[in-house]
Amino acid sequence: MSNIKPEDFFKNIISHCKEYGFIFQSSEIYDGLSAVYDYGQMGVELKKNIRDYWWKAMVQMHENIVGIDTAIFMHPTTWKASGHVDAFNDPLIDNKDSKKRYRADVLIEEHVAKIEDKINKEVEKAAKRFENFDAEMFKSTNGRVKEYQDKIEAINDRFKTALNANNLEEVKQIILDLEIVCPVSGTKNWTDVRQFNLMFNTSTGAVTDETNIIYLRPETAQGIFVNYLNVQKTGRMKIPFGIAQTGKAFRNEIVARQFIFRMREFEQMEMQFFVKPGTEMEWYEYWKKARLKWHLSLGLGVEKYRFHDHLKLAHYANAAADIEHQFPFGFKELEGIHSRTDFDLMQHEEFSGKKLQYFDQDYTGPMNSKLAKTPEDWKDNHSFVPYVVETSVGLDRLFLAVLSSALVEESLEGGDTRTVLNLPPALAPYKAAIFPLVKKDGLPELAESIMKDLKFDFMLAYDEKDTVGKRYRRQDAIGTPFCITVDHQSLEDKTVTIRHRDTMKQDRVAISELHSILTEKTSMQGLLKGL
RNA sequence: GCGAAAGUAGCUCAAUUGGUAGAGCUCCAGCCUUCCAAGCUGGAGGUUGCGGGUUCGAGACCCGUCUUUCGCUCCA
Numbered sequence: 001m002s003n004i005k006p007e008d009f010f011k012n013i014i015s016h017c018k019e020y021g022f023i024f025q026s027s028e029i030y031d032g033l034s035a036v037y038d039y040g041q042m043g044v045e046l047k048k049n050i051r052d053y054w055w056k057a058m059v060q061m062h063e064n065i066v067g068i069d070t071a072i073f074m075h076p077t078t079w080k081a082s083g084h085v086d087a088f089n090d091p092l093i094d095n096k097d098s099k100k101r102y103r104a105d106v107l108i109e110e111h112v113a114k115i116e117d118k119i120n121k122e123v124e125k126a127a128k129r130f131e132n133f134d135a136e137m138f139k140s141t142n143g144r145v146k147e148y149q150d151k152i153e154a155i156n157d158r159f160k161t162a163l164n165a166n167n168l169e170e171v172k173q174i175i176l177d178l179e180i181v182c183p184v185s186g187t188k189n190w191t192d193v194r195q196f197n198l199m200f201n202t203s204t205g206a207v208t209d210e211t212n213i214i215y216l217r218p219e220t221a222q223g224i225f226v227n228y229l230n231v232q233k234t235g236r237m238k239i240p241f242g243i244a245q246t247g248k249a250f251r252n253e254i255v256a257r258q259f260i261f262r263m264r265e266f267e268q269m270e271m272q273f274f275v276k277p278g279t280e281m282e283w284y285e286y287w288k289k290a291r292l293k294w295h296l297s298l299g300l301g302v303e304k305y306r307f308h309d310h311l312k313l314a315h316y317a318n319a320a321a322d323i324e325h326q327f328p329f330g331f332k333e334l335e336g337i338h339s340r341t342d343f344d345l346m347q348h349e350e351f352s353g354k355k356l357q358y359f360d361q362d363y364t365g366p367m368n369s370k371l372a373k374t375p376e377d378w379k380d381n382h383s384f385v386p387y388v389v390e391t392s393v394g395l396d397r398l399f400l401a402v403l404s405s406a407l408v409e410e411s412l413e414g415g416d417t418r419t420v421l422n423l424p425p426a427l428a429p430y431k432a433a434i435f436p437l438v439k440k441d442g443l444p445e446l447a448e449s450i451m452k453d454l455k456f457d458f459m460l461a462y463d464e465k466d467t468v469g470k471r472y473r474r475q476d477a478i479g480t481p482f483c484i485t486v487d488h489q490s491l492e493d494k495t496v497t498i499r500h501r502d503t504m505k506q507d508r509v510a511i512s513e514l515h516s517i518l519t520e521k522t523s524m525q526g527l528l529k530g531l
Numbered sequence: 532g533c534g535a536a537a538g539u540a541g542c543u544c545a546a547u548u549g550g551u552a553g554a555g556c557u558c559c560a561g562c563c564u565u566c567c568a569a570g571c572u573g574g575a576g577g578u579u580g581c582g583g584g585u586u587c588g589a590g591a592c593c594c595g596u597c598u599u600u601c602g603c604u605c606c607a
Contacts (some may be wrong), residue, residue: 007601014599019542019557031580031597083607094532094604191532198607218607254532254605262606314607329601418568438564469567476567485566497566504567 010328013404014259016419020478022046022403023260035256035264042478045429045459047267047399051246053426053524054269054393057294057531058244065242065271066235070223072248073204073214078222081351082344083315084199084215091171094191102182104171104193108159111178112152119148168193200250200264216250221390223247224272225344228386229356232274239358239386240283242273246395258329260396267395274358274386277342277365283389284319284339290531291335291391292323297530298424300405306331316343323393325401334401335393342368342385349385357383402427406479421479422502424527431522432482432498433461433475435468447486450496450511458518476501481522484514 017023021040025032039047059067079085091104122145127133139145155178162170172193181188200216217223224243231243246269256262275283288307295305303326310320319339324331345356346368357367359382366378368385406422425431434451436443444464451462461480463471468485475483483499490496490511497506498517509517520526 011600015542025598028598032599034598086607092532251606257600259599316607412567416568435566437566440564467565467568467570469565469569471568472566473568487566499566506566 007329010259010404013328013400013407016407016477017043017403035253035262037260037263042429043399046402046423046427046479047395049427049429050398050402051267051269051395053527054294054395054398055244055246056524056528058242058269058271061528061531062242064237064240065244065273066231066237067244068224068227068231069245069247070220070227072217072250074217074222074226076214077351078226078348079199079215079218081347082222082225083347084218091168091193093172093175093193104175105159107175107180108155108171108178111180112155115148115152119145122148198251198253200252218251219249219392220245220247220268220270221272221344221392224270225348225388228272228274228345229354232358237274239360240273240275240279242271244269244271246270258327260400261327261329261332263396268392269395269398270390270392272340273389273391275389276360276363277368277384277387280339280341280387280389281319284337287389287391288321288323288337291337291393293531295323295325295334297527298402298427300402304401304405305334308333314338316340325397327401328404332397334397335391338390338392340388340390342387344388345385356385358386359383418473418476420476420501423479423481425481425522426524426527428479428481428522429459430461430475430478430480431458431518432484433463433471433480434484435462435471435486436464437468437485437487439464441488442491443486443488446490447484450484450486450514454515454518457515458522472499472504482518 014023020042022043024038024040026036026038027033055067059065093102093104093107119139122142123135123138126138126142127135139149155174158174159171162168162174169192172190175190175193176188179188182190199218201213202216203212204214205212224245228243231237232241246267248265249268250265253262253264256264260266273283273287292305292307296302305326306324308322308324308331310317310322313320317338318341321337322333323335323337325334348354349356361382363382363384364378365381365384367381367383402423403421408420408422410418410420412418421428432454434447434454436447447462447464451460454460461475463474465471472483479501481501483501485497485499485506487497489508494511495508496511496514497508498514499506
């Protein structure tokens with residue numbers, strides 16, 4: 001579909017997803033829920049296959065990587081330790097005229113600072129007038145200064161009360177009452193104050209109050225960190241080793257858009273790799289290469305990928321890069337590879353009071369980044385808190401990458417077009433479709449018996465409606481790599497035709513060969529061997 | 532969040548100035564028996580996203596709201 005606009009192409013993808021049962025908007029009959037989507041009967045298969053390929057490549061193919069599946073709910077302190085609670089707790093307000101966004105607390109603090117300036121000016125003026133001037137005495141006795149002081153205290157009290165009660169309307173009212181104007185537009189045309197916390201929360205127990213608020217995890221990584229010691233001990237894992245996990249995460253995005261690219265509920269596939277301090281950069285480089293190779297193995301095109309190295313790093317990282325993919329709307333992040341240092345495990349040590357260290361007879365060095373002093377201090381130390389290299393990929397984004405790269409509108413000889421989903425066969429929802437050429441003469445019966453034998457090992461479609469040409473095109477549109485057609489010759493010599501999605505060519509093969517052909521062409525082994 | 536555009540059948544789209552909501556594909560029941568979406572007959576599917584308003588009359592005009600796409604903004 002290279003001859004149409006990217007925007008239209010993207011709309012085609014969204015339509016295709018709906019028309020063929022890949023993705024539906026959540027709660028569509030109720031007008032939908034913003035930035036939430038459901039996977040349909042085709043989508044769930046494709047998504048599962050992508051997830052399986054990742055899992056096999058990461059866990060099954062690495063003896064030193066194991067998988068876990070942790071709960072979405074975690075102890076609230078987890079998110080204090082990880083920094084998520086503090087990083088996103090700002091009340092924000094917009095000025096409707098300048099369209100600038102401010103932190104409401106900053107606006108109020110600036111207003112207070114202005115009043116303090118006035119006090120200082122009074123003090124300065126007075127200092128010039130009197131000899132032996134006592135500033136403190138002046139402040140506590142001068143009427144005008146006292147007025148200012150009272151005002152400041154009143155504002156601060158009111159603001160603190162409002163914040164503690166989480167009363168955002170009151171916060172806005174304070175701004176209006178103080179007649180704070182936007183520094184840019186100079187107007188008082190404010191929106192409501194909103195608390196932009198990225199984490200969703202709910203509560204446990206029957207009674208909702210402050211004490212039992214619980215968050216929906218904004219990332220799966222923390223479930224791995226808090227289980228690090230459990231897995232290391234019970235699995236007798238030796239550093240370096242990894243823990244992998246796939247699962248849902250939730251972020252209350254302010255702007256969530258671009259179909260399934262940025263959703264409020266999404267699925268991550270993460271692997272945390274625990275390494276010896278000082279070796280993290282070589283593992284970081286190793287995983288950058290390994291993960292890119294994995295993406296390239298899908299065969300969507302080398303030119304569709306690039307690295308983006310982060311210059312500005314998150315609070316936990318000392319190196320970070322994205323693998324970006326060329327989506328219909330441009331190059332965007334698909335996977336992140338981060339060197340998270342010992343930040344997370346150190347934080348969990350501190351908040352939980354539990355040691356999260358690894359003992360290594362051969363290791364001599366600083367216990368961790370915070371306590372590193374002189375070599376003298378660590379000459380008898382053989383323990384350390386591991387450093388972590390993380391690979392984190394969004395499954396839904398990967399789904400979109402695969403689907404949008406695979407969807408092609410082909411021009412055929414004779415002016416015909418065909419819509420075909422060039423999925424890697426190992427990822428295709430159906431591995432094959434089985435058709436009787438016509439719906440009589442015992443052909444459906446033979447087709448069904450073939451299906452019965454093969455369906456133990458393969459996801460199969462069966463179709464006897466409409467002309468066979470139409471049926472081929474239907475399977476093309478959902479990416480089925482092979483169509484097996486039973487014709488009159490099949491009844492005589494036990495052969496069928498097998499039609500290839502990409503070339504539309506047909507071979508005649510023995511029914512008895514079908515199982516091995518499909519195994520060879522559609523299993524993940526081929527992909528995995530290429531890694 | 533701001534701005535722009537859009538929302539009509541499962542999908543893609545029509546509907547003159549405000550005057551009876553339609554087509555193709557799909558789907559269903561048959562006929563035909565065909566190797567690349569194209570034959571024949573019949574049928575189903577709609578409170579025009581939702582809620583108000585103007586009007587004798589609204590898919591169309593006005594207001595609100597929801598959803599989507601694009602641009603800005605944001606993205607630990």
